[in-house]
Amino acid sequence: MITINALAPADRPAWERLFAEYNAFYGRDTMPPGFYDDAWAEFQAGQRMHALGAKVDGEIVGIVHFFVHPSTTSADVCYLQDLFTSPEARGKGVARQLIAAVKEWGTSQGCVQLYWHTKQDNHTARLLYDKVAENKGFIQYSIPLEP
Template sequence: MSSITPITADDRPAWEALWQAYLTFYEAEVPADVTESTFQRIVADEHLHGAFARDAEGRPIGLVHWLTHPGTWTSKVVCYLEDLYVDPDARGEGAGTALIEHVRDWARLFGATSVYWHTKEDNATARSLYDKVATSTGFVHYEIEL
C-alpha cells in the first residue's frame, strides 16, 4: 500500500521526473516557465494542490494534481483532478487508487460535490482503474486553444 504525502519544495527533483514522464506519456510538451509556475503553485497549496504516492522506502512513485472551481449544476464547488500519473514499474499495486481516494477525501472535507477528470479514450490501463472507482459520464471533451 502506498503512503500519500503533500508535494513540498524539497520534492522538486522527484516531482520533475514524474511530471516529465507524465508529459512524455501524453506526448505533450510544457515550456520550462510553465513547469516552474506549476510547481510553485502546487507547493503554495492555495488554488492548485498536489500529492505523491510513495513506496515502502518513501520514494515518490506517482503524483496527482487537483483544483476546485464553482459549478453551474451545484451551488457548491466541484473538484477537478487534472493530472494523475504512476510510474509504470509501480502500477497495479494500488498507488493510483490511493491517489484518487486522497483527492476524493480532500474534496469531501473541502465541501466539493464531486471529483471529475478526463483521460484519453484509448488509455485502457487507466480506464480499467477508473471504471472501478468512478462512473463514466459519457461526455466527450472538446477544447479551443486561445
C-alpha cells in the same frame, strides 16, 4: 506500504521527473520555459492548485494534481487534472490511493463531486477508473486560445 502526502520541497526532482513523463505520455514533450517552476510554485502555495505524492519505501512513485472550481448546477466540484504513476508502481494500488486521497480532500473542502478526463484509448488507466468512478459518457471538445 503506500503513503500519500503533500509534496515537500525535497520532492521536487522526483515530482518533476514524473510530471515530465506524464506530459510525454500525452505528447507534450517540450514544455515552455518556466513551466515546471510555475506549476511547482502553485503547488507549494496550495491556494489555487494542489498536488499530492505517493511514496513507497520513501520514494515518490505517483503524483496527482487537482483544484476546486465552481459549478453552475451544484456546489463546488473538484477536478483531478493530472494523475501519473511510475511504470514500476502500476497495478499496486498507487493510483487508486491517490484518487481516494483527492476524494477525501475534496469532501473536506465541501465539494460535491470529483471528476477527471482521460483519453478514450488509455485502456490501462480506464481499467481502474471504471472500478472507482462512473463514466457519464461526455466527450470533451477543445479550442486552443492564443494570448
